[in-house]
Amino acid sequence: MKLANRTIKTSESGLDALFAATSADVISFAGGYPDGQLFPTKAMQAAFNASFAADQGTLLQYGTTTGYTPLRQKIAARLNRLDGLSLTADDILLTQGAQQGLDLTARLLLNKGDGVVVEGPTYIGGLAAFDAYEPTYYEVPVQSDGLDLTSLKKVLLKHEIKFLYTIPDFHNPTGTVMSVEKRQALVQLANQFDFIILEDAPYRDLRYSGERIPPVKAFDTEGRVIYLGSFSKILAPSLRLGWLVATPALLKAITALKAGADVESSHLVAVAVDDYLTHNSLDAHLDTLKTSYAVKKDAMVQALTQYMPKAAHFNNPEGGFFLWLTLPEGFDTEKFMLESLLPEAKVSFVPSKNLFASKSVINGARLNFTNVSVEDIEHGVAALGSALSQALAQPISHHG
Ligand SMILES: Cc1ncc(COP(=O)(O)O)c(C=O)c1O
Structure with a gap:
């Protein structure tokens, strides 16, 4: 074949x-x-039941590509409270887990052979998503406080890159956290060398000790950070529900790509998760x-x-x-x-x-x-x- x-x-x-x-x-x-x-099996079952009970005939219908607005509002409010961002529902696209955010970002930015910086090591599913767009990888080591910025600068001085993929919080696979100083410096490098930062943060809410630090997105001055989150690790992976935060111009293009990929994430799941968040404390x-x-x-x-x-x-x-x-x-x-x-x-x-x-x-x-x-x-x-x-x-x- x-x-x-x-x-x-x-x-x-x-x-x-x-x-x-x-x-x-x-x-x-x-x-x-x-x-x-x-x-949270019982609470999730109750949320699905309540969603069916309240249905006025739209629950099993197509929704929108961007996704159920009340849920996007709740995600925005949560990120504003915890991450110091100032988002509205319009800054957020619901995705099929963070995994789809990886695919859509690569689809948005990569022509065959384009440069991508990945951490060494990195999330194997990230490589699987990007591989399909046939990029040229530049690998930058991960240190105990995150990406090695000295190695990164060497790459940037020699090669043009479209985006840098990082998992700054409890990195998969090393468990490390990128320091605040490196987060700030990384955004400055993105501004200077004109690339997008793909910040993948599915473990961000699972901190067992130490202080929560702001996401890379909080230091974004030119709309260069695409910020991914997911309910997989904090509620359940089978929901296949995550979110992508980006500037309006990028989000518009990404939404069009999502429409072509899968039309929309499950409206039923989004309504039920919204109900869950209304009646339960995620914290x-x-x-x-x-x-x-x-x-x-x-x-x-x-x-x-x-x-x-x-x-x-x-x-x-x-x-x-x-x-x-x-x-x-x-x-x-x-x-x-x-x-x-x-x-x-x-x-x-x-x-x-x-x-x-x-x-x-x-x-x-x-x-x-x-x-x-x-x-x-x-x-x-x-x-x-x-x-x-x-x-x-x-x-x-x-x-x-
Ligand atoms: C770093 C990272 N990104 C993305 C994903 C994909 O998660 P999701 O279930 O949200 O698609 C995982 C899952 O293991 C992950 O570890």
């Missing part, structure tokens, strides 16, 4: 392998799933999530401290779903997972290689702590620790 060139890279993104690595007898630190036991639900996830995160950090060999390094993130493990240079975490960790120790994680556009870093791994019980975290990390100690005792060339 004669498939389009855009499928060539997308089909090797590694997304399938990531989800295949899970079966019932495996303790999986691989997924990026929220804890299903914490879904109270977030407190429940944060309390539970903080316990799990602490359990993982404690288990890693106890069981990891000295040569392994890990961080202690202040929020989100993930922490990042670094093994000695040359150690191949993908080979280790497929040949030893998964078949023998029955534990999985996400190896670093496919999380880098360059595929150049093989000695890292992403560990998820939200969708695993505290007990499994302890058992799984203990098993990971002994498998790693064994593997590291052998010459590294066995794994390189």
Whole structure:
């Protein structure tokens, strides 16, 4: 069959392998799933029921491409309160999760071969979305306080780029947060070098310690930041509901692209989520999530401290779903997972290689702590620790 060139890279993104690595007898630190036991199932069911009860004949009808206005108003009010923005519903487009925001932004900006800066490592689904537009990637390392701006400047002096993709809050996969200073400096660079910043923030509301800091969007002086949010991690991923904030001119073009892609996000879901937000406190639900996830995160950090060999390094993130493990240079975490960790120790994680556009870093791994019980975290990390100690005792060339 004669498939389009855009499928060539997308089909090797590694997304399938990531989800295949899970079966019932495996303790999986691989997924990026929220804890299903914490879904607000009853309240969401009540919201759907109430939406049907109140229906005047429009609930099952087409809505609009921009999306249900009362919900967009609530999202704007929430972002104004928490992020210090001054938005109205007109600044917001409802999307099918943040994922669609990634696709639509790439569709808006990229011609084949155009430059895109991505973080190294980054969200694998971001690469999967962008790959379809056949960009040229420039990879900039992520440090403990976010993007390495010195490396970024070197790229910008040499290459023209259309947009920079960043996950500044509890970065997927490293769990790091970009400092306020870097957020400000990044906007200045975008102004100076004329590019768009794609700020992807699905974990932003899941902070377990430390102070909330403003989004990159709060420092946007020239309308260059496209800011994505999502209900996936804070309510439920199956809603497939997120939002995109952009200036009116960009939003108009993006909305036209969305109309061509899927006409609109589900009106039924938007009405029900709006009802949920009217009758429930999202902040109270977030407190429940944060309390539970903080316990799990602490359990993982404690288990890693106890069981990891000295040569392994890990961080202690202040929020989100993930922490990042670094093994000695040359150690191949993908080979280790497929040949030893998964078949023998029955534990999985996400190896670093496919999380880098360059595929150049093989000695890292992403560990998820939200969708695993505290007990499994302890058992799984203990098993990971002994498998790693064994593997590291052998010459590294066995794994390189
Ligand atoms: C950084 C990041 N962006 C976007 C997404 C996609 O989320 P959604 O379910 O909102 O489409 C995810 C999901 O894991 C993510 O981690």
